[in-house]
Amino acid sequence: MEKRSFFNKHLFLSLLLLCCFLSSSSSSDLEALLNFKSAADSTGKLSSWNSTTDPCKWTGVSCVGNRVTRLVLENLELTGSIASLASLTELRVLSLKRNRFSGSVPDISNLTALKLLFLSENQFSGEFPASVTSLTRLYRLDLSFNNFSGEIPPTLTHLTHLLTLRLETNRFSGQIPDISLSDLQDFNVSDNNLVGRIPNSLSEFPSSVFGQNPSLCGAPLVKCNEPTKPGQPDRATASPLNNPETIPSSPTSVHTAKDGDKSSTARISTLALVAIILGDVIILSLVSLLLYCCFWRQYAANRKKPSKVLEGEKIVYSSSPYPTAAQNSGNNQQQQGGERGRMVFFEGTRRFELEDLLRASAEMLGKGGFGTAYKAVLDDGNEVAVKRLKDAVNVTGKKEFEQQMEVLGRLRHSNLVSLKAYYFAREEKLLVCEYMPNGSLFWLLHGNRGPGRTPLDWTTRLKIAAAAARGVAFIHNSCKTLKLTHGDIKSTNVLLDGTGNARVSDFGLSIFAPSQTTAKSNGYRAPELLDGRKPTQKSDVYSFGVLLLEILTGKCPNLVETGHSGGAMDLPRWVQSVVREEWTAEVFDLELMRYKDIEEEMVGLLQIAMACTAATADHRPKMGHVVKMIEEIRGGGSETSPCNDGINSAAESSPCLSEDTCGGTTSQ
Structure with missing residues (x-):
């Protein structure tokens, strides 16, 4: 009995010590904040800061797990020192x-x-704070409009994640160090006392960020004067105008010793001058004639054949895809194979002949799982996109193909790429769609990641996400008798039209996908499809969730490097692992860190994406609900469209799709 009592007391004390240990970190934050208030708040602006209330609810304070992670105290006339804040070890934002x-x-x-440190527009002095260069997680550093002096340390190169470095309007001196930071986007050292050459690593920034430093030179400012090499005479003293002993190099002044030689000297000089001029004229004439002949031959050759740039990507069709079969009248099966295909147009589409398409100049836009897409320019200047379906596409018959095309061709929505026409023959299947001139979401997120790239801003990303969600929701709700799916949602299938409006393309083709293609994992595919099953609306939601993660992280969805022993995992698993460690901010694209006051919106979209990528299909929301949640983040209701979205119910009254069309199709 005494042993049990001793054991219980020992357990109670252990739990008490554990609770004290867990609360000690939060109490240290409380003590640090109160010490800071007593030292800095001489005007009483921090009246909500008192020991009787929760510090996580104080003005400017944000917490995660009872630890202070964000402290934003701007324009409050605070004075003194900030030394007591150095003990807030979980602080991520300090402004x-x-x-x-x-x-x-x-x-x-x-x-x-x-991660974010803003100390601008104060009266800080002394040298550059050396301890800052050890904060390797920093994204933004702003020390502008203070009284800092001394040199800018080269150890800033250690801050490899740095996007912003603002040091303007201080009293820094010396040379600018060669700061090699590949992600640096916002840089300014103007209005200081800096001297010397601007490093090549910073020369791509505009001249304004180096202004009011009179002794700076090099690109993008004026060129630096090259130092004179030892033993090399100065240009000023080497000039013939400054040295009367220098003998001119003119041919007319070579022989001046004897008067008798003057006429012969003049004659020789004149003849030499004429010979030089004639030689130059002859050489120039020969070169010009040679270039003319070369270019004329090339021009004449180009007139006889199509442009070589497009020749390799020309769409080669045949109005009768199997002419040899048509010539063999003895075989009935071959005669059926030789039956000519025809172009089938949908309502509202301008008609043209197949031959017009064959004559059109074309360039390849890309290759996908279902075929190759081309941009075709017709004779009248109209541009269309043509998808040439692969031979591997599993079309069992003409009737099945035509029925599916009838359904897809009648889907009309401002966030869908409309199908204009199709062509079916045994060996050739074409889809003609609207051409989207502004490329794909994939290119906007991942293309041209080098210097000169224009990052995709947060407002545009959110707008594209909402538009794509509306497009997919319309597909899902377009017909009661069919549960239509997209089947291949990915960033290359989200295109932008001439006004920047996002549209979803390549929908409904998964019905023709071979089983081995469907089973293939490509980063967007839901876990339940890995055994070869056909896509469903719930698997579309999963794919759309991966698309949202791609928008948020800027990472391709296939494999993400984890940094642990060189391992990699797919994007949803990587995001979940990071969020579990309570480092949610780590998942966001570095290019988004330049924008202020969007953290809540990014976290909100992240939560939607994680709900969409739930491992169990039944736990995923419907696309109509996804649209509503995204629109709430954007601060408004769902946008109306000419073709009633039908987000909350099937669009039985939609003018874009009739029940007759639905009833005449086969189920997916």
Whole structure:
């Protein structure tokens, strides 16, 4: 009995010590904030800060797990030192802009989680805070409009994630170090006392970011004067105008010793000059004639055949895809094979002949799982996109193909790429669609990642996500008798029209996909499809969730490097692993860190994406609900469209799709 009592007391004390240990970190944050208030708040602006209330509800304070992670105190006339804040070891955002802090910045090397540091428009002085260069998680650093002096340290190169470095309007001196930061996007050192050559690594920034530093030179400013090499005479003293002993190099002044030689000298000089001029004229004439002949031959050759640029990508069709079969009248099966295909147009589409399509100049847009897409320019200047379906596409018969095309061709929505026409023959199947001139979401997210890239801003990403969601929701709700699916949602199938409006393409073709194609994992595919089953609306939701993660992270969905022993995993699993460690901000694209006050919107979209990518299909929301949630983040209701979206119910009254069409098709 005594042993049990002793054991219970021992367990109680252990739990008490554990609770004390867990709460000690939050109490240290409370103590640090109160010390900061007593030292800095001489005007009483932080009246909500008192020991009787929850510090996570104080003005400017945000917490995660009872630890202070965000401190934003701007334009509050705070003064003194910020040394007490150095113990907020979980702090990720610190903004003290537009206050009256003075003195040097204390050692803040303990703030290892810090990502955003804004100390601009204060009265800080002293040298560049050395402890800042150890904060390797920093994305933004703004020390502008202070009184810092001394040199800019080259150790800033250690901040490999840095997107913003603002040091303008201080008293920094010396040379700009060669800061090689590949992600740096926002940089400014203007209005300082900097001297010397601008490093090549920073020369791509505009001249304004180096202004008001009179002794700076090099691109993009004026060219630096090259130092004179030892033993090389100065140009000024080497000039014939400054040295009367220098003998001119003119041929007319070579022989001046004897008067008798003057006429012969003049004659020789004149003849030499004429010979030089004639030689130049002859050489130029020969070169011009040679170039003319070469270019004329090339021009004449180009007139006889199509442009070589497009020749390799020309769409080669035959109005009778199997002419040899048509010539053999003895075989009935071959005669059926030789039956000529025809172009079938949908309502509202301008008609043209197949031959017009064959004559059109064409360039390849890309290859996908169902075939190759081309841009074709017709004789009248109209542009269309033509998808040439692969031979591997599993079409069992002409009737099945035509029935599916009838359904897809009548889907009309502002966020869908409309099908204009199709062509069916035994060895040739073509789909003619609207041409989208502004490329795909894939290119906007991943294309041209080098210098000169224009990042895709957050507002545009959110707009594209909402538009694509509306397009997919319309497909899902377009017909009661059929549960239509997209079947291949990915960033290359989200295209932008001439006005920047996002449209979903390549929908409904998965019905023709061979089983081995369907079973193939490509990063977007739902787990339940890996055994070869056909896509469903729930698997579409999963694919759309991966698309949202791609928009948020800027990463391709197939394999993401984890950084642990060189391993990799798919995008949804990687995001889940990061979020579990409570480092949610780590998942977002670095290009989004430049935008302010969007954290809540990004986290909101991340939550939608994670719900869509739930491992169990029944746990995923419907696309209509996804549309509503995204629109709530954007701050408005669903946008109306000419073809009633039917987001909450099947669009039985939609003018874009009649029940007759639905009833005449086969189920997917």
